[in-house]
Amino acid sequence: MSMPIIWLIISFVLLWVGSGTAVKSVTKLAARFKTSSFLISFLLLGVLTSLTEIFVGSSALATGKPEIFVGNLIGSSMLLFLFIIPIFALIGNGIALNHTFSFRDLCLAVVAVAIPAIFTLDNGISTLEASIFIFSYIALLLLIRRESTNHAQTTTTPTVTGKTRWEIVKILISVAVIVLAGQILIKYTVLLGEQLGIPTFVIGLLVVSFGTNIPEFSIGIRSLLARRKGVAFGNYLGSASFNTFLMGILGYINGKRIPAEGSNFAIVIFLIGLLLFLKFARSRNTLSRREGAILFVLYVIIISLELWTGPGWKLL
Numbered sequence: 001m002s003m004p005i006i007w008l009i010i011s012f013v014l015l016w017v018g019s020g021t022a023v024k025s026v027t028k029l030a031a032r033f034k035t036s037s038f039l040i041s042f043l044l045l046g047v048l049t050s051l052t053e054i055f056v057g058s059s060a061l062a063t064g065k066p067e068i069f070v071g072n073l074i075g076s077s078m079l080l081f082l083f084i085i086p087i088f089a090l091i092g093n094g095i096a097l098n099h100t101f102s103f104r105d106l107c108l109a110v111v112a113v114a115i116p117a118i119f120t121l122d123n124g125i126s127t128l129e130a131s132i133f134i135f136s137y138i139a140l141l142l143l144i145r146r147e148s149t150n151h152a153q154t155t156t157t158p159t160v161t162g163k164t165r166w167e168i169v170k171i172l173i174s175v176a177v178i179v180l181a182g183q184i185l186i187k188y189t190v191l192l193g194e195q196l197g198i199p200t201f202v203i204g205l206l207v208v209s210f211g212t213n214i215p216e217f218s219i220g221i222r223s224l225l226a227r228r229k230g231v232a233f234g235n236y237l238g239s240a241s242f243n244t245f246l247m248g249i250l251g252y253i254n255g256k257r258i259p260a261e262g263s264n265f266a267i268v269i270f271l272i273g274l275l276l277f278l279k280f281a282r283s284r285n286t287l288s289r290r291e292g293a294i295l296f297v298l299y300v301i302i303i304s305l306e307l308w309t310g311p312g313w314k315l316l
Contacts, residue, residue, distance in 0.1 A: 011181045012214065014180060014181035015181045021173075025174065051178055052182070052212040056212050065200055066251070070125055074262075075204060075206060079210065082295045084216055085097075090289055112140045123260055127252055131248065136244060201262050265309055276294065276295065
């Protein structure tokens with residue numbers, strides 16, 4: 001096994017430990033406030049489970065490899081909708097998509113997830129397009145938030161105790177671990193891409209996305225171990241849509257066009273997958289084993305297209 005692969009595995013382990021601890025600690029602190037279910041399930045946990053994407057994206061920007069975070073963030077959305085949720089549907093003989101969104105809001109969120117993928121069809125992301133990503137996420141929050149006004153909005157100031165301080169310390173340590181893991185991940189992702197002759201955008205889309213989605217994996221695994229036949233879909237949807245906002249912020253900071261040299265055929269398959277996901281979610285707010293299998297097959301096709309076709313619309 002080559003050294004880059006060994007270091008990638010080490011970075012994945014660090015991400016697993018750091019992100020898992022951070023999510024649990026911040027969730028405990030958030031529970032001390034009486035916050036609306038919308039903020040907890042969609043906004044707060046969506047952002048928390050994207051901590052790895054935030055630090056890995058920042059590391060990619062600092063090292064002059066912004067195409068890694070573009071590939072990673074699009075790959076993360078692909079992974080959530082076409083791999084993680086379908087896998088849990090296959091293992092659990094179907095799952096319930098637990099959420100409180102209307103179908104209209106669900107469509108708006110999926111559109112926000114799809115926008116960055118659509119803009120990569122010209123093999124790059126411009127600063128203007130990054131601004132559109134930011135606007136689309138903010139618009140999504142405002143539209144969904146408008147329908148959540150009937151939730152409790154009162155907040156209280158919690159008493160600072162020894163347990164509270166300890167949770168804060170754990171968060172700070174976890175962030176340090178995630179930052180270290182992100183730096184290792186970016187360094188050896190670039191090295192692996194150079195050794196294999198694969199564009200760093202594709203490495204980010206197919207490899208880095210697995211590492212940065214470890215929090216989402218852990219949430220689903222805990223649900224299966226607890227014998228709960230459902231997933232907190234609001235968390236996953238919040239994470240995927242926040243990726244759009246994060247890509248906009250990092251792309252705008254980068255200040256110039258970012259290459260996205262992946263297969264456009266794979267992007268089209270992803271968009272088809274999102275449409276199918278909406279169709280399945282609308283029917284019964286569940287995902288059957290058969291429907292999960294269909295989405296999983298689409299993810300396998302995406303991987304095949306990325307590995308065996310050229311950038312853009314090239315077949316070879």
